Amino acid sequence: MDRDRIETVTLRWLRRLVIAGFLLVTVLPFYYMLVLSVRPIERLLLDPGALLVPFGELTVATYAEVLKSVEEGGQGFLTFIRNSGIVAVSATLLTLLVAIPGAYAVSRLRFFGRRQVNFLFLAVYLFPSIVIAIPLFVVFTRAGLRGSLLGLVLVYISQTLPVSVYMLKNYFETIPVSLEESAAIDGAGRLGIIRRVSLPLAAPSIMAVALYDFMIAWNEFFFALLFLVDKPNRWTVSLGLSLLSDGVEVPKTVLMAGSVLLTLPIVILFFASERLLTEGLTSGAEKG
């Protein structure tokens, strides 16, 4: 057998093996999370290596504990879910409101400083959030915005804006200018063109950006920790979960139930929109 044949056959098998390996490392932690969340802690301590739960062992008591309000002896996750929902949805909508006109302008209109704007976004995207965090911490403390969800929404908008504008801009650039020009000849103004022509055409891309923004805002931890830690009734799911582990008496199974509640919305959204999202994120990457 020549080298080509040996390599081809070896790589074919290696490839299958590697794919299986990848599936194992990426899916197993999530499966493990789910399994632990429905096992009683006593069973887990007896047999920590089990990956299958006997049917009789299944319990949802962990979820009940996590979701119940603090007064009822639970961990109050329903409140956290509501907070996270409010923050993520409003951050998404406001980001879109700001990003759509911005992206349109950057992609279509020649104005003073257009090239600099592009650079500015890249710089913002890459700038350490810890540097921004300190003065925001100071300002929010003084303005009484610390402990309010509004301050958090404001920060999330600034964090998601650069990528949102970038993704939308790439999409707007693929829409033929002639379509807009014919609308202009028909007497539509600038805003009319955006609303009647560009927006409907960009709908899939806007959807992808909305999903991206929602995921970032839902998952975010650092700013939530910095701004909300003193106000337990304002905690987001991420923050609530992270502080749950500080309490020694909380069993690991309850912790995992909380993790499932935090992860599930994101995973569902992601699998429902995977294609849309990945194409939106990497369009333009082919250019090198």
Next chain:
Amino acid sequence: MTTTAPEAGRSPTRERPPTGRRPVTLRQRESRAGLALVAPTLLVVVAVIGIPIVWTVLLAFQRVRLATLRKTGLFGEFTMSNFDRVLHTPGFADTLWTTLLYAVGGTFGSIAIGLVAALVVRRPFKGRTLVRASMLLPYVAPVVAVAFVWQVLLDPQLGLVNNWGQRFLGWDTPIPFLSQDSTALWTVIAFEAWRYFPFAFLFLLARLQAVPGELEEAALVDGATPTQRFRHILLPQLLPVIALLSLLRFIMTFNKFDDVYLLTGGAAGTEVVSVRVYQFLTARTDIGAAAAQAVVLAVVLIIFVGIYLRFFTARKEA
């Protein structure tokens, strides 16, 4: 504000009579519309990012504590004492070194794994969409949740890894991966590589799929084996993307806070600069020192990126 200057230079023949105002050209209207539409974006970016950055630098040169915050204005007395304190506090150099190791390790790991992942799912096979989607899971899942799963998985008492390690791999005692100095940093780096390989994977896969098929076919006809085709055809095509990814991931990892904070809290030799800044800010409420640390972090980062860009652009020209 507008583009009047080049406009005027370009069309001297269209001079209007001096009486009456110059009408607004289409080009000017476009420029105004552009600025108006981009204004909200700029406003948010400047207010929530730009001003804070400048302010951090100002704070770094002042003595500010959370308790005295109400008394200090934007421009207090300027002093170098914060930097002095920060640079001479024990452990600062260690933290910087840890951050560097963490950033380089995480960057290299995530790109290497991402490259392998992109290569194996490049060609269609049954269930490819599902495999591709699962590979993105670590990246899209909330950091708090995945950090906890790792903690539980690696737990010495009830973790799956130690249980299986003892049962199947013959480990004598459970390994406290996240709490002993010899393994903690490596574990955190492994977590980083695991969580961010999908990012590299996405971009490398997109680039791989844009490589023209003729290139590889020609190499095949010339008798190139699969590894040769990778080495001489695909890799050169991927290098620019890899270079860009290295830069992006390095910057991101260098500043990373969540992952280390959640996994170890900065214990067992994993304290990175951003975790230290956070501790100065909240536990010691020493805002001046925290700002000084953040400025040092940003400066070190800018230096590294500068060196990298210099090296990279120099090689490109050669």
